[in-house]
Amino acid sequence: MNKKILIISLCIILLVIVGSSIVFADFHISETKENLALKNSISIEESYVQVNTRSINAKENIQLAEYYLTTFNLTDKKFNANETTIAVFNNNLESLTETVISNSDMIVKLNSETGDLISYINNKTTFEKNTLSKAIVRERALEIFKNIENEGKYELILLEQFDDEIYQAKFCKKYGEYVNPGELISFSFAPQTLEVVTFARKSVPFANNEIKISESQARTIAEEYFDKSSKYSMSISLEIVQPNAGAAEPLENNFVYQKATQTRLAYVCKFNNSSATKLYIDSTTGQVIGMDIILGGAF
């Protein structure tokens, strides 16, 4: 009798386990790993992968991080070795290896190979409200920028209020009359106290490619790329752009396109259609190297 009760009870337990697993489990459709050969694409899981940090020199990395924090005047906070976490990630989207040093106050990312500062995040949640005029805020943005870069080849391309405490500023490197959006120094800050909230420096080099095709050739290429019958007017300008996958086929679930490792001079053709389509045509090869559309619409 006891055995019978035991067997029945065990069956009930098993049923409960299986039943509740079915009810509550979050079933993800297993991704097929086919079509992995898609050019320049990568799975989300592979896009940012933590790697082994056993061989990393914690002291050296903390010293390097603090060097940047002090030199760039980003914060007066320090990393205490006992309360600091260090992790290394392969950023396969951008072909970089990043060393991430963090504590409860901040997160610093260094390029593991060059030692360059990639980004800084201040975890502080409140700052003094800004009462300064935009002209003074601009001066303060330039003041912060001078602590970081004094080469004189950068141009302020964006200064915008984020909320009542914080402004965002973005500087890009200039090549003659063009700015390279791949080489940027960008930060958000509290103008009232000059505290830096976030900072990033990107160094995607400009290929310095020649202009071998004319504007009218670019116009023809753009018109031919789309249906010739759609007679949308277009404006055209030469700009440095980061080639992108905007004109490529959408990828299957879980896959994304990798980022180009250099920027190029291109004709940017802006169509006067409902999506304000921008088509990027390489100024040397005449190839379509990117596209963007807006997510707005008539309302």
Next chain:
Amino acid sequence: MKKKISKVLIIALILIVVLQISSFAATDQVKLFLSSELTSSSYATDTMNYAVSTFRTLGYNIIGSNYTVASLKAPVLDYINESGNNYAFFNFSHGASNAFWFMSDRAQYIFPSEVSGNWHLVFLNHCYSLATNTQFAQAFNTIGYTNRASLGWFDEVTDGASAEWWSYFKNVAGTTNLRSACLAAADNCARYTPIRIYGDTTWTGHAW
């Protein structure tokens, strides 16, 4: 002896049920909608994949297989207005400050007045979603509470800019407060990414 075995088994049963519920039942659910008009954009699918990964990192239970392609407003409003654990929402569509839509037919526009509920994390991925007014943030009821926020764009945004911003946000979301994470992602973008947040900017965005 029989009584003892029964007691032990009942306790074991209760323990198993409790453990199963706590292991599998996530409190917050999210459903991510992509406009059928934008499925041909590689940036749309990139953004959706980044967003799915980000919501998973933040501990949300994703309803459906990754994301849902929508044309009509009805299934979207069904999700928005249904009671239960639907506490997070994401759309990738065309739109403006006062409406968003999954197909360009005015009858299919979703207006703030059609939104109800007490949402935790909302991302409105369309142009001007959080522009000059906060109608949608108010409609989703994320303003004035702790651990609730609406995120979106203050200005016009392109599909490429959205994908670029999400590619960075994915790696910082949950590691710092939402405001710093949003700003850090925007710092890295070559394109214009006018991100805004209304609600608790000090929250990390984790499901609760």
